[in-house]
Amino acid sequence: MTHPEPETTPVLALEGVSKAFGAVRALRDVSLRLYAGEAHALAGENGAGKSTLIKTLAGVHRPDTGTVLLDGKPVDFHSPADARDAGIAVIYQEPTLFPDLSVAENIFIGRQPRRSLGRVDHRAVRKAAADLFARLGVALDPDQPARGLSIADQQLVEIAKALSFDARVLIMDEPTAALTGSEVARLFGVVRTLREQGSAVLFISHRLEEIFELCQRVTTLRDGAWIASEPLSDLDEDGLVRRMVGRDLEELYPKQVTEIGEVALSVRRLTREGVFTDVSFDVRRGEIVGLAGLVGAGRSEVARAVFGVDRFDAGEIEVLGRALPPGAPSLAMAAGIALVPEDRRAQGLVMDMSIERNIGLTGFAATSRAGLMSRRSERSRAVDWATRLQVKYARLADVVGTLSGGNQQKVVLAKWLATAPQVLIVDEPTRGIDVGTKAEVHRLLSSLAADGVAVLMISSDLPEILGMADRVLVMHEGRLTAEIPRSQATEETVMAAATGRTDRERKAA
Structure with a gap:
């Protein structure tokens, strides 16, 4: 064309x-x-x-x-x-x-203007850097260290x-x-x-x-x-x-109509001082609950506390009616919770490890005998899930860091879905991946909900929240400010709650 x-x-x-x-x-x-x-x-x-x-x-x-x-x-x-x-x-x-060098030194490293006897002309370096920032129309201090x-x-x-x-x-x-x-x-x-x-x-x-x-x-x-x-x-x-x-944009959010079942995850009055306060919500089988809010609202911190990665000061968590002890991811996994973290590279994958081994990280108990890993079981598990999620790779033995961002996200999902979770928490599931892979991830989440999995989806992508969630929970400055059914969820209602406007209006009334 x-x-x-x-x-x-x-x-x-x-x-x-x-x-x-x-x-x-x-x-x-x-x-x-x-x-x-x-x-x-x-x-x-x-x-x-x-x-x-x-x-x-x-x-x-x-x-x-x-x-x-x-x-x-x-x-x-x-x-x-x-x-x-x-x-x-x-x-x-x-x-x-280079974190310990100044902004100006980073710009001209290895080619600084020199004075007599070969000494660096620091004044000329600073002025040249300042002139560049002026040309760009931005205010940055040339003497500021790059660290921070x-x-x-x-x-x-x-x-x-x-x-x-x-x-x-x-x-x-x-x-x-x-x-x-x-x-x-x-x-x-x-x-x-x-x-x-x-x-x-x-x-x-x-x-x-x-x-x-x-x-x-x-x-x-x-x-x-x-x-x-x-x-x-x-x-x-x-x-x-x-x-x-x-294909068309409408296919990006393939939300299925599902039968909503019993409460799978119940969170009551969860509090971590200075981070989030008095957070209560339920997620039912077959339901996708969207957790929305601006950056810093406390959404990821609540998810990490539920999974046991971070401590909390007060509150209770139940999975399928049974109390979940705090601060133990292994117990959360045993209870049927899986957490796909926001930062897949730092928290979801071991980047210099193979695709096969990354998928197998959550399945040691299922693929080992007498404490020894069964490579055949590990490979079978990896092939199964890589095929189900249509991961594009040359060999399962390839380092996961060689995959595209979308395929890395599929490997993280495969790792956790292989545990057959009852509750799946996904934090920014499609951040940094292309629209085609987004549609595949959305189709997978919808299919999981149809199979009875309770899904808690944290996302800063408002169209994603509106397109996929049965209910929308909104956080503002560490507190839940709204619970909005799908039929009433719009960009306006969600953003009003995310900016605290709904909460202020409720208190004023």
Whole structure:
């Protein structure tokens, strides 16, 4: 699918690029053109080839076939340094700064201006850094240590570093995943400033609303193949989803009608001083209960307390009518609770361990005899669940860290579903994964509820809450402020409770 493009030579382009890793064809005849003064989105599911394309532009990979063009002329990047020297910079989701150096020292490390006798000209370093931040329109202290900077400020330091290399192309890989709303707004302001100054920006995000807000054009990949390059003014979100996954946006929330059964999880007056207070709720068999609220409301902390990871000061928890002793995840598991944590990389997976072993971590008792692990049982268990959840992998022995984010999330789910839980707590189940995998996760949660599992789903994605929950519980500053049935749950009613407005109005009445 082609649409008219600017009548200028692109700053950076790919023409018919293919790249394979063994039998896996990561890119197949892909073309992309980035123009000065334009923000260009790269869209596609996890595994669509976005990361390989980025690494090809950044000099990490060399294409098997096809051409990389800089100002219309073929180039051959042998290393990231070659790409950087050509004016191409990648801003990653999690920057890697030297924590004990100042902001200015991080920007100019290894190439600081020198005075006589080879001494570093610290005044010149600070001034150059301050000039870069002024160019970006942000207020950062060049003398501030990098340690303690927010992710958002670290990204700004990386952008300033890129500008110090005279970067003409900025590739931003999921830069907003860990940012608050105000930090996203500031980053977008910086990107618009860069565009006005003539930079070309390639923007990768799973958040469709960000793509439409920031970018002018979009290139879509599916299964390593180029699908379309077109102006975003010609598309809506539904159209972009169809390009990415080959189906409509309505299919993203496949909620089944289920029979609601007995109370599976009962929480009464749960309190942890300074974190959450007097939290009470039930989750029934066959029910998906959404737990909504703003960041810092205490949702994840309640889940961790229920599972026994964190202590609580008062309150009671029952599973299927039986009291659950506090502070013991092993007892929670034995009672039939599973917790899929928010941070799958730090809390849900052992990243340098195999896919097979990660899935087997919760099943030692089921796959061992006399305290010895049965490798055959472990492998059978892993194959079964990897197949059920359609995990895309080359070999089960591969390190789980090599999988895409969506497939890593499926492995975490497989690990816990293999325990046959009665109560499943999922914290941000689709954060950072593409829309196609989101639909698969939602279909799985709905299917589990239909099979009688009680699901407590914590999510900051309001459409996800509204699309999947039978009831919505809302927290604000450590307290439950509302319980809203599905028929009455709207963005307005949930946000009113999440900001404390509902609670204040109830007290005033």
